[in-house]
Amino acid sequence: MKNKFLLIKISRNVTLALLALLLYLPSFGQTGVTIHGTVKDSVNAASLTGVSVLLKGTTSGTQTDINGKFTLNAPVGGVLIFRYVGYKERDIVIQNNNAINVTLATSAKGLQEVIVVSYGTQSKHEVTGAIGQINTKEVKDAPVANIGQALQGKLAGVQINENSGTPGADMSFRIRGAASINAGNSPLIVIDGFPSDEGLQTLSPSEIESVTVLKDAAASALYGSRAANGVLLVTTKQGKLGQKTLEFNAYTGVQSVPNRGKPDLMDPEEFAEYKKEYYEDEATYQGYTGGVPSVYQNPSQYAGTSGTNWFNVLLRNALIQRYNLAFSSGTETLKSYTNLDYNRQEGVILNSYDQRITARTNTIYTPNKRLTLGVNLEISNGDNQVPPGLDNGRSIIEEAFLMDPTLKYKNADGTYPVSFSQPGMFANPNYYLVVTQSINHTKATRVLGNAYGELSIIDGLKFKSSFNVDNNNSSNNSFTPSTAQGGLGSAPPQPATGSYGTGYDLNLLTENTLTYQKSFGKHNIDALAGYTYQKDHSESSSIAASQYPDDNISWINAATTRIGTADAEDWSVLSYIARLNYNYDSKYLLSATFRRDGSSRFATDTKYGNFPSISAGWVASDEDFMKNIKSISFLKIRASYGKVGNYNIGNYTYIAGLNTNNYVLNNAVTPGQALNGIGNNNLTWETSTSYDIGLDLELFHNRISFTYDYYWKKTDGLLYNINIPEQSGFQSVYSNVGRFDFWGHEFTVGSKNLIGKLKWNTNFNISFDRNIVKQLGIDNAPIGGYTEYWDDNRTAVGHPIGMFYGYVNTGVYMTQQQFDTEPHDATAMVGTARFKDINGDGKIDINDRTWLGNPNPIFTYGITNQFSYGKFDLSIVMAGSVGNDIADDSFQSTGNLDGVFNVLKAAAGRWRSVQDPGDGIWPRTESGTTADFRNFSNLQVYNASNLEVKNITVGYTLPLINNKVFKSFRFNISVQNAFIFTNYPGLNPEAGIDGLNGLNQGRDFTGYPIPRTFSFGINANFN
Secondary structure (H helix, E strand, O other): OHHHHHHHHHHHHHHHHHHHHHHHOOOOOOOOEEEEEEEEEOOOOOEOOOOEEEEOOOOOEEEOOOOOEEEEEEOOOOEEEEEOOOEOOEEEEOOOOOEEEEEEOEOOOOOOOEEEEOOEEEEHHHOOOOEEEEEHHHHOOOOOOOHHHHHOOOOOOEEEEOOOOOOOOOOEEEEOOOOOOOOOOOOEEEEOOEEEOOOOOOOOHHHEEEEEEEOOHHHHHHHHHHOOOOEEEEEEOOOOOOOEEEEEEEEEEEEEOOOOOOOOEOOHHHHHHHHHHHHHHHHHHHOOOOOOOHHHHOHHHHOOOOOOOHHHHOEOOEEEEEEEEEEEEEOOOEEEEEEEEEEEEEOOEOOOEEEEEEEEEEEEEOOOOOEEEEEEEEEEEEEEEOOOOOOOOOOHHHHHHOOOOOOOOOOOOOOOOOEEOOOOOOOEEOHHHHHHHOEEEEEEEEEEEEEEEEEEEEOOEEEEEEEEEEEEEEEEEEEEOHHHOOEOOEOOOOOOEEEEEEEEEEEEEEEEEEEEEEEEOOEEEEEEEEEEEEEEEEEEEEEEEEOOOOOOOOOHHHOOEEEEEEEEEEEEEEEEEEEEEEEEOOOEEEEEEEEEEEEOOOOHHHOEEEEEEEEEEEEHHHOHHHOOOOOEEEEEEEEEEEEEEEOOOOOOOOOOOEEEEEEEEOOEEEEEEEEOOOOOOOOOOEEEEEEEEEEEEEEOOOOEEEEEEEEEEEEEOOEEEEEOOHHHOOOEEEEEOEEEEEEEEEEEEEEEEEEOOEEEEEEEEEEEEEEEEEEEOOOOOOEOOOOOOOOOEEEOOOOOOOEEEEEOEEEEOOOHHHHHHOOOOOOOOOOOEEEOOOOOOOOOOHHHOEEEEOOOOOEEEEEEEEEEEOOEEEEEEEEEEEOOEEEEOOHHHHOOOOOOOOOEHHHHHOOOOOOOOOOOOOOOOOOOOOHHHHOOEHHHEEEOOEEEEEEEEEEEEOOOOOOOOEEEEEEEEEEEEEEEEEOOOOOOOOOOOOOOOHHHOOEEOOOOOOOEEEEEEEEEEEO
């Protein structure tokens, strides 16, 4: 109810603000006639959105709307200038006619779209690296707080997973399968030229103009030691010449958890029957004499009752809302863009939410033709509350749904039991109270800004200097009262605990670059040289509080005992960069880049690294012999080679650390220090050497576009903990000994299927990524897969990264004869789990584990279909993967037959006797024999191939003619995470306890559920 009132209050305030704008917004018109018209492509008659329409000699102008329409007041005899990227500019003289319909021809050089690249922009026609770019206009309707959610399925070679539905959580990115052992696999994120260690979650999707993905080394080498996992270039919006717009966007919606994939556990009657039979079997086989506890003696008493679904008890329908107001204007001298954004997402689990307010202003000032000054500034404030221990692991969610369903979480009088202790089961708290009473409140403020000046020294030669700052401040306050303390096997009341922590990070970057562009006949050069310096300083502190007198005051000053810790870290990078682009007649293309990085993370002898690249392209469609092939509009072949690095190995890894130790001197305890490891002055960054060959093709006047890339890369010098002689006093030391190889194919196809009144465009991409482990340390010892459960992945030489490794379960020993004639372990008997004897030694032990599955997909894909008819439009975005496996780690609990948890419904088919052998899958409940069944095996590995309908949006644009208030007005209804088609029985086939980290990929360990969102949105563009 509180959430409902909040939504009504905010909606009312927004409505009042909108009415005020309607009443008092001044008119920007001028004397003359009102001109209206439509701008279309001269070849296919497709409407062009965002075309700049400027009255020559003035700053008065507008842009075409989504249907290519525009309206403008202008005098007769004036000249309208129509400009659009990739098309020829056109001038139209205004006659005594109110209607002007214009067609624009594509530029003679083919693909002239300008895309963002490392340290600048470049014509798409002349790009020689593997680059993908998405303009956020394509995803503006998605009801998401993080732009990463809207990018799923949009880019070939880019795997984006939503591993968790936790409010405020970031997305997991993996470009071309990149992975490391200890240095992560997340791409570098660069925001308006500023390399940032933060994710995308603090940015408003509405302020982002485009996201560019640099996939190969040729495209990303200018980011050198940080580009091994690819680079995401995020460009925010700027004011444009002739533009003067005020735009309001809003959506509100409801999130819920779909029923598909919820834990399929026993209901009250089934569970009571299971427990009754458990005690009966214990009496039959193990001499139990205690009888069946009364609560389970008569299972039929629970017939027809739903009992308590402990998973659903924690869930709710949650509101989501976002409001965005943006103003932009542009003259020859001053261009500005201002964006205000409010976003609130309530979690689908009780007592969780994320709220963010973001303000951005971008300004470009050009006092004369030689000088340009700019400032980009953003301030965001986040407010997050999520009970601790909700996401991944045997956490609150899992421990809750393992509870006895015959219990009630709420008493008849409206009070709540504090704890439960059912016969034969672990004592537990009331998880409803654990979730609703726990405080885990985080506040964060981020200031992200850059200021720059660009001076044109002579024609073609420019000097640019910039200063960038990224400052993050956060605080966390947590408190768990005595009634919500405890967990599995530890019931409250227990002493309350609390904590308070702060974090501070200041990241500074200065860059100075020279660029030179010149044409000599058909020879064209574009050169860049520069120097950059980046420094980061972070501090953190925390205070743990205990011995509270009661639960009334949650702040740490109420605690009797408070213990504090603090930490601080620094790192810096000094770099020199250079690039030379050359082309002859925009047909023969050559590009070379070089970056030299010096990092404080390495010792003196290994501090500097060099990262070169070279790439070439041939625009074959510009050759004379191709001119007569009318079906080919554009054809470019390109190839590249480059070297990049990964320096995410920690700040002081090469130095031997110290621990605090106490010594006894002269019979007195004296504080001191002791080494906790051995340093390695030869430690340096991991390096990736890559090759790429690609093709860009457009057919039938750009009706069909096609891009293909093949890549191969070697990641060498992986950071690895190698064994050393124990005589050293230690067991291991970090060294650069390890190698992974990656290769794959990427295809992107775009088509304009229908271009008449009914328009239909399709974009499809598919990526085949492969990897293999070549070397691990000096003895090639595998990583992971050593224990029998919750250690599912093994990375070993000769295999793909992170394969599943465990036992092959072959059923149940159904008879004594079968048991006597087949291999088994020491605890096995008739009716227990049966396994395959992999090594053929006649017994079952840890040496019989083998490869069970591969979490790496055979291919990933995405498809977007966009339709429009009249004022209606429809968008359907789908994405998925094929051939990847996923492990259900909750089976260690839901398949536990010790009678201590609720279990899967399928457990009803367990073996009870030779006469009642069950389904041959589930074994008996004999004490001391059930652990084998829970060992990680093929029973927990599922095919996670999936097709997910990520977003469905239907929109309608109101027909507005000569409206003095609105330039355009559109509303839409949308469904995010609409459907999932998969054979995996869990909630989320994208789940992962460690995101897309290759070493632990594909493990679903009861993550925070991903919601489905239904929303309604509006877009109002004012004159």
